[in-house]
Amino acid sequence: EDQVTQSPEALRLQEGESSSLNCSYTVSGLRGLFWYRQDPGKGPEFLFTLYSAGEEKEKERLKATLTKKESFLHITAPKPEDSATYLCAVQVYAGGTSYGKLTFGQGTILTVHP
């Protein structure tokens, strides 16, 4: 069974204090690892997809990396508007057109204080 575990469950940072969120996964045949941001009362917003170990992607203050067992979301000099829940999800090879299934972790709640 595919499993995704995120840590920490909650993270409080001061504005400008860089840190990392972790996503550990156990899957049979990783097709892609996804990072989403979710604000309260809203649906998840797509951030990144990583497909192979060693891959890195960046967007503003966020940088995602991938190894064979885990992914990290690095946040550099965060601002209060970066406060949200960050979700990690994996997608496995299913053949054909069965790519709608993502297995999510429980999320990391990030709070950035001014």
Add this chain to the structure above:
Amino acid sequence: ETGVTQSPTHLIKTRGQQVTLRCSSQSGHNTVSWYQQALGQGPQFIFQYYREEENGRGNFPPRFSGLQFPNYSSELNVNALELDDSALYLCASSTPTNGKLFFGSGTQLSVL
């Protein structure tokens, strides 16, 4: 480019009732997935529809059913509601070969 829209935004039902939630996919996307998100948890996959047929299902009982229409809009139906069905229900659309999912804002269902 239009996004994924869901209706209603909030809904209150009593145990044993039936509910229908609706979703309009993003323009150009012919695959729709539904997810249930309990408070403090990540979303859980319910099922996926492609070309109006169910094409993958998670660990949910048969009282959770769906429909996809020719215009790619979709419905999620839940029969015999239970208290544990209280959650945020998310619809996501995608293309069949690109795994990137675009989510709607969800329907918050409360079962009393």
